[in-house]
Amino acid sequence: MPLPTTITPPSLCPAPIFPPNHPHFPPRNQFPPRPIFHRPRMATLSGFIAGSQLVGSSGSGGGGGDNEARTLIEYVGGGGVDVGDDLVLLIHHLQYACKKIAALVASPFNSTLGKHTGFAAGAGGSAGGSGRDAPKPLDIVSNEIILSSLRSSGKVAVMASEEDDTPTWIRDDGPFVVVTDPLDGSRNIDASIPTGTIFGIYRRLEELDHLPTEEKALLNSLQTGTRLVASGYVLYSSATIFCASFGSGTHAFTLDHSTGDFILTHPSLKIPSRGQIYSLNDARYFDWPDGLRLYIDTVRQGKGRYPKKYSARYICSLVADFHRTLLYGGVTMNPRDHLRLVYEANPLSFLVEQAGGKGSNGKNRILSIQPVKLHQRLPLFLGSYEDMEELESYGDVQQKVNPGYEV
Secondary structure: OOOOOOOOOHHHOOOOOOOOOOOOOOOHHHOOOOOOOOOOOOOOOOOOOOOOOOOOOOOOOOOOOOOOOOEHHHHHEOOOOEOOHHHHHHHHHHHHHHHHHHHHHHOOOHHHHHHHHOOOOOOOOOOOOOHHHOOOHHHHHHHHHHHHHHHHHOOEEEEEEOOOOOOEEOOOOOOEEEEEEEEEOHHHHHHOOOEEEEEEEEEOOHHHOOOOHHHHHHHHHOOOHHHOOEEEEEEEOOOEEEEEEOOOOEEEEEEEOOOOEEEEEEEEEOOOOOOOEEEOOHHHHHHOOHHHHHHHHHHHOOOOOOOOOOEEOOOOOHHHHHHHHHHHOOEEEEEEEEEEHHHHHHHHHHHHHHOOOEEEOOOOEHHHOOOOOOOOEEEEEEEOHHHHHHHHOOOOOOOOOOOOOOO
């Protein structure tokens, strides 16, 4: 049959080309019915059970018997923990910001962002960065997304960001202080390597309210990690995962793209007491101190306290390396004075401790270290409790040759 050369009004359309009983065109009533979508439930599969429990993977704890999937906001609003209305509202705005960043990272246009926005690598706030660590266009846009969401929440007094030289005072009556690395690992974006957002939440120190704005903004941002109310990271990878602790365990939520909700998938995460993986840049082996070299040589030969050979896994994206360590155990580390105490070390140490692990600078507990500068750097070791104890027993594990940055 020749194709029509003019558009026929719908009411005058001819009969279908294929008759109803054509062998390749089944009758209308043989098509499967359109699916009706309900709140997502996780089917029972190997390693999973229905609902919000993930029990088959190493390091995951079980929850209750509720088979209904819980969202992040339901969880913090009393379905898992009750953190109070102010913090629930803050988390709601923070998760919205991270969804926007997830979409930005996955966009096919992010590689040309700098050309269209006028940003150049290294432009924007210096924040103590230099060379490869200088802010990139996506860092700056991510920073603006988070700042905008925190402003909209009405619950944040000050935001301190790795991308800014000084904290940003938002409002006098905000009950919380937020510290953040908006987009960790952004220099790997062009290679589609996982990236992440790290954040920590403190209460505003009301006793500082009488001070000048710049001074109280800085002092509020320099609280020790022991004062954290909550912390977390969002991993942008094959899945988008929001992992957080509110002081009663560590829990991970996975973004369901069909509903736009973060769904509880890893309740009460527990890092294994010992793993079989170490994560750091082996290329710097000859810069390491004797203690660190001896530890690595020992465990990868299976001659340590755990009689199995360790494997190396290193992505060079802190959130990704930490996430794997949290699930499988072992140690992830940077022995140089490289990672920031306020934005990276404190929030992640809070998470790993809540999961039963340990965070250290090689000598001292991270959460007990008093920050003295906003962009203060230090060595960072995070991991399974027994692995961390063994590592620290070697004594000299902090790299002083080619440290990279001044503290």
